[in-house]
Amino acid sequence: MLRATIKSLLARKLRLVLSGLAIVLGVMFVSSAFVLTDSLGGRFERLFQTVNQETAVQVRADSEAGAESPPLLTDADVTRLSQVDGVASASGDASAQGVVPFRARDGKAVPSSGAPQLGVGWAGGGDLLQVAEGAVPAADTEVALTRFTAEQAGVGVGDRLKVYIGPRYESREYTVTGVLEYSGGRPSLSGETMVAFTMPEAQRLFYGKTGVYGGAALTAADAISDDDLKSRVAAVVPAGFEAVTGAEIAEEQASAFKQLLTFVNWFFLGFALVALLVGMFLIFNTFNIIIAQRARELALFRALGAGWGQLTGSVLIEALVVGFVASTLGLLAGIGVAYGLQAAAGAAGLPLPEGDLVVGVTAIVVSYLLGVLMTVTAALIPAIRAASVPPIAAMREVTRPDKPMLGLTVAGSVVTGLGVAAIAAALFGAPLAAVLIGAGVLLSIVGVALLSPALTRPVAGAIGRLVAWGTAGDLGRRNALRNPRRTSVTAVALMIGVALVSTVTVIGSSLRSTVRDLVENDIGAEVMILTNSQQLPDGREGFDPARLREVDALPGVRESIAYHFSVATVNGQPQQFVSATDLGRAGPMFALEEESGTVAPSGPTEALIDTNTAGTLGLTVGETATVEGAKGGPRTYTIAGIYKSQLTAGLLLPESAVETFAGPLAMQGFVALDEGADTDAVVAGVERIMADYPLVTVGDQESFIAQQNALVDGVLAIFYVLLALAVIVAFLGIVNTLVLSIYERTRELGLLRAIGTTRRQVRGMVRVESLLIAVYGCLLGIALGVGLGASASLALRQQDLLSVVTIPYAQLAGLLVAAALAGVLAAVLPARRASRLNVLDAIAYE
Structure with missing residues (x-):
């Protein structure tokens, strides 16, 4: 056997x-x-x-060090560490992230592809980093750059370079004195940018004074292991610091990545x-x-x-x-x-x-x-x-003969009904809504798959009557309906991919419509200032809110408002999103809908909270919330009102709360204009005022809509590309089914050719069969996907994450047309094979 x-x-x-x-x-x-x-x-x-590799032991601030006053090493501390038995050398480290160079050609910031943008105090590069051109900085007005950084900024030795200093929240200009390369002539290690200052300048920029360091790197004498040296150094490190080996640091960094x-x-x-x-x-x-x-x-x-x-x-x-x-x-x-x-x-x-x-x-x-x-x-x-x-x-x-489909139909109806019921229960506020929606989606897909054989003859038959003309078309339609189980299994494979694509399309369309609805109807501003944040917002990325005073002085500007964002511990629960703004003006600017209390508090210790967060934290009007940010200790606020809004969420604090954030920068700004003001002129003026802040973008309502929708489209494009594989596999299934069915129908095709059917008619018959399977599967997928996408969008709307649910009929129609064309293409090989069968061999098949 x-x-x-x-x-x-x-x-x-x-x-x-x-x-x-x-x-x-x-x-x-x-x-x-x-x-x-x-x-x-x-x-x-x-x-x-x-x-x-060159660091045996690193002395760094321990994990308990806070953002309010991070510990620093002094020159005396570094000297003391260098005197530990077994230490060959000790060098202080002054470095920071968020040091961003600007391009010379257009004054825009060098973009980051996710790699860090570093600033360091030059203390010698060791074997890893060497000077390739020019010299290292010798004066506080000079810097050196890695070759990758110099290429991205478009500068060379002797040129002037504008640099944003993240720790100081300001920009300065320097003269480039040298270009650095890593060992082996590498311009970069992983796409990072690096600006090297003199050590005193780096200390002033990063720590506010000279003679201090954020940590120290120690090398070991030949006779001692890194672990032994770590034990010796740990006994003398200052309070607030810890000693770790270079191997441990590498392992931590690799583990996080x-x-x-x-x-x-x-x-x-x-x-x-x-x-x-x-x-x-x-x-x-x-x-x-x-x-x-x-x-x-x-x-x-x-x-x-x-x-x-x-x-x-x-x-x-x-x-x-x-x-x-x-x-x-x-x-x-x-x-x-x-x-x-x-x-x-x-x-x-x-x-x-x-x-x-x-x-x-x-x-x-x-x-x-x-x-x-x-x-x-x-x-x-x-x-x-x-x-x-x-x-x-x-x-x-x-x-x-095929087995009766009654049992399959009943099972499909029951499973589909359970799926619809689960989704409906979630939409009407049943507990564990996310679990119910997930179960409902799975049950709906399985249920429709089970129902598809029973739907083949009525649905595919109706499609066939629309697209099948002449004798060949009628034969193709009959072939597709002859074995509804086979046709439905082939179509269901396509249905799954199309259903997922349609679901994502509906959700994406609803997101785009929501963005436009909010901007046009809810935001009380014509000009928006946004920050393309590269980390969890905490007030260290954005712009100085004092710059809004300059914005207010521009012709046509009625008022402006800053919006700060951070993460804090609220009533003992960490990682809660909080924001701070002028609460007296926040209501009309952010379209706050009053649920209870007031949305325009005036007291310095009053706050607002949205309905979802209030339910999560168990807060009502008149109760207090204790907020502990990165610095300044805990502060207690009284809940003055509960609001609903599509534009903001979480705990809204007064502007004075910014003092507890890790940094003072505003993440967003909103500018309202006078009637008839020149929006383009205001945007240009605000861009000039914000030119020193590399992550900040300025635009009007249309540009804001385009920017937000570009993010949505980018995410959707990833899903479409990945889901395309499932759709391609499904169309291969159509090719496979048709090719194998040609073998199964060899005698039948031979008889058709013998009684006068032309090769062209045979090809047309196979094309119609393929077209019916593709369109039938696509229609099932679209119907299922629209239902699932609309359900998910309604659930998001209940959570105030969407304001509009839309069905993109044009896109779905385009998807159907694409499926029809793909169905015709899928029939090329099977149709060619069917039309070229030798008539006598086919008749004498057995």
Whole structure:
């Protein structure tokens, strides 16, 4: 039986290729995710080891040090550390992030691709960093730059450079005296920018005085290990500091980066599993068709004495081989994709740390496990059906009618009803709303999949009457409806991908409409000042709110308001979002809707809170909230009012609360204009006033809408690209089903050609069949996706995260047209094969 199975496989190579393509693509996604994240993790792990290789022990502020008054080392402290037995050298460190150079050509800040933007006090680069051109800074008005920084800023030795100093919240100009390179001539380690000042200038900029350091790096004498030196240094470090080895620092940095990569990995794996799920439908349909084609062959085995287990095993072995071969090809393709993505990142100007491609054991094991397991699982039911072929089928043709679909229809209706009920319960405020929506989505997809065979004849039949013309079209329609189970399984594979795309499209459209609705109807400002924050907001990124006094002096400006944002501990609960602004003017500016109390408090210790946060914290009007920010200690505020707003949320504090934030900068600003004021002129004036702040952008309402919608579109584009894989797999399923059904209908096609059907008519018949499957699957997906997307949008609206729910009919219609065109393209190969069958060979098929 095993030999017969192997011969069957080798005799049907095309079948192997077609049935394995879906698994190849799905496994490619899985393996590329693992290989990419493992490779990036390895690159950055080596980077952190390189950066810290010259440091035996680092003395740094301990984790208990607060933002209000971070501890500093003095020259005397550094000298004392250098005298510890086993210390070869000790050097103080003065460094900070948020030191941003400006471009010479247009005065704009050098953008960050996620890498840090550093400022350091030059104390010698050791073996890691050397001077490539010019000299190191010798005066407080001079700086040196890494080559990557100089290229990004468009400056060289002798040029003037404007630099934003994050710790001082201001910009200054310096003369570039030198260009630095890392060992091996590298312009950058990982796309970071670095500006090197004299040590005294760095100390003044970062700490407000000279002779102090944020930490110290120690090297060890030859006879002592890093761990032993750490123990000795730990006994003499000043209060507020700790000693750690260079290896421990590298491990901490690598661990933090790998934690981020883990999230990225699971994100991509989610889409890979969707593609593999769609692939399972393809495998299931493929083996169903194959079993139908091999009915007499399998019956002959039964007649010769093969048992139920042998026949089932033979089909599963075939599935195992398909899964193994497809997983191997998918793994290799994934490795290629991961390599290509890293190369593309470098070509796009996003330099990565040096390193090799890492193909870990996890990537290999998971790729084979998922690919093989899902293939064998999908083939299990067809394998069981194969064993049930009666031996009599070997002697004569036996037609095995389709089983009644009543049970499947009832089950589908019940499951769909449960899904709709779960979503409805969540929308009407039942507990565990997120869980109910998730369960409702899953049940709805499964329910519609179960219902699809019963829907095939009425829905696909109606579609066929619209698009099928002439004899060939009518034959194609009848072929699609002949086996509703097969048609529905092929269509459901497409339905899943289209449903997810449609869901994302509806949510995205609602987000875009909400942005426009809020800006045009709720924001009481015509000009907005925004900060493209690179970290969790805490008042250290943005602009000086005092600059708004200059904004108020511009012609046409009626008033302006600053909006500060941070994270604090509220009533003992950490990581709560809080904001501070002029509460007396916040109501009309942010469209605060009064739920209870007042939205215009006047007392210095009064605050506002939105309805959702009030429920989470258990606060009502008149109760108090104790807020503890980064500095200044806890402050208590009385809740003066509870509000609803689409523009802001959380605890709204008076402007005096900014004193407790880590920094004094405002994250946003809103400028209201006089009637008939020149908006463009005001925007230009505000841009000049905010020119010193690299992360700040200024625009009118339309530019604000465009900016926010660009963010939405960027996120949606990622989802569309990732979901496209599932849709591609589904269309491969249509090709697969049609090609295999051509083999099944060889005699029928030969008879059609014998009685005068032309090759063109045969091709048209197959095209109609493919078109019906594609449009039917797409319509199911759109209907399901619109329902799910609208439900999710309504849930978000109940949470005040959306104000408008819209259905993008034009986009959905475009999706349907694209599916129809793809259906026609999917029929090219099967139609060509069907039209070229030799008539005599086809008639004499058996």
